[in-house]
Amino acid sequence: MFILPRGRMLQDTRQSEIYNLLQVHRTCTITDLAQRFDVSDETIRRDIRQLEEEGFAFRVRGGVTLKETAAEAPYLVRRNQNAEKKQAIALKAAALVEDGMTILIDSGSTSYWLSRALTKPRNLTVITNALDVAREMTGRNGCKVFFAGGEIDYDYQSCFGPDTEAFMNRFTPEIAFFAIGAVDSRRGLLDFHYPEASLKAAICAQASRVVALVDSTKFERQGIIKALDFKQIDIFVTDQTPPPQLLTALNEVEVLIA
Template identity: 35%
Template sequence: MAQIFRHPEILEIARQEGRVTVEDLAARFGVTVQTIRRDLADLAEAGRLARVHGGAVLPSGVSNIGYEDRRALNLEAKAAIGRACARDLPDGASVFLSIGTTTEAVARELLRHRNLMVVTNNLNIAHILAGAADCQVVVTGGRLRPADGGMVGDLAAASIERFRFDIAVIGCSALDAGGDLLDFDLAEVAASRMIVAQSRQVRLVADHTKFHRRAPVRIASLAQLDAFYTDRAPAPEVAERCRDWGTELRICG
């Protein structure tokens, strides 16, 4: 396969899996590792990827990828995470579901739950749950972010502060090796921090692609959370921190 065709495919694999490795790409494309190293060097020079030992990752930045692109990524993993998390949400609870494509997957699995109050700052989740027979849906105030239907900013945080939730289910854009949840939008993070503060239990839903991404704004630490639902085991140091902090790690397959 010619370089002009490999580069877009390499970028798509990186978007789907969070990172690429030289050995894997060489095997996929039937070329030498030296050829793949040149491809990755070219993509890094163009700012499309960032080189790491043995491969490359999506570059760090100060803005997230588009909502439609995020929604299409890792669909099966997000569905599995959504099913597992929803199974652990009891009937008769007050639940906050935050902005995110994985929290939307959780919402799809709640349609048969009974006697729920779901508060959200995500208009997509409100739309999903509008058809639930036994679910009261409350949408926070806030500034509408048209790109993804999120309600963000000080007004969203003030709305959230009026509640005390049994359980919050939140997402993040990145998870670093120190166990910090990260995001891109300061206005969204202000709401997310209030969600954590106002919830008796907090559960994170995040697929493995978040392990290899970077974002500039800190939401919280895994130490503040009760459970972490993901599709693949995180790095050993993250798993060890979860054990030390008492954060339940659920691998959803």
């Protein structure tokens, strides 16, 4: 169960939490949001106007509704959405990593939390295209970090494209960790960003094991582009048991619940 903190919050954090609530409930009232965050109705209305201007929601009488076609929020906002779920997933995934392994960690907010959780393994070789992951892992416990460069995408704080994919494809990691934007039981693992989905598809075959990092808000969510089939992953790490239809689709995959 996700519990919102009481008391005043920074505006960008509050807007992030409102978006998080909309991911779960689809619609919220202004009165309920004002009580949850201990702010005035007018403050919530300003937050809603900002979310609407950024294309993540739209106003309705007395409240706000999730814009179903909204793309992912910018990375620095997404990183703190559902943080407790992502941290639990990261700890479970980190337990798969042993000293001396070569691992690949792609971009994504859950990937960031995984890099934070990898405090015990020593002498890792880490390949990543994510700036935050590279910063976290560089110099830690004798780790070697190989950053797949290129043009940095500001919204994703990562590099993508043919040069990035070619660099990452030169490595043969024992585990590749992929943060997933959406999961559909009929269509597979989805994303909201073509370059990100393209990178996953291009490099997954190089890894001995592919691990998908998926928090439960992504279940049966509508992405815009397919990244991977279920058969292309080996382990599915999440924070709660997937619904029956999704479990059926994952029947050949090891599902780890954080």
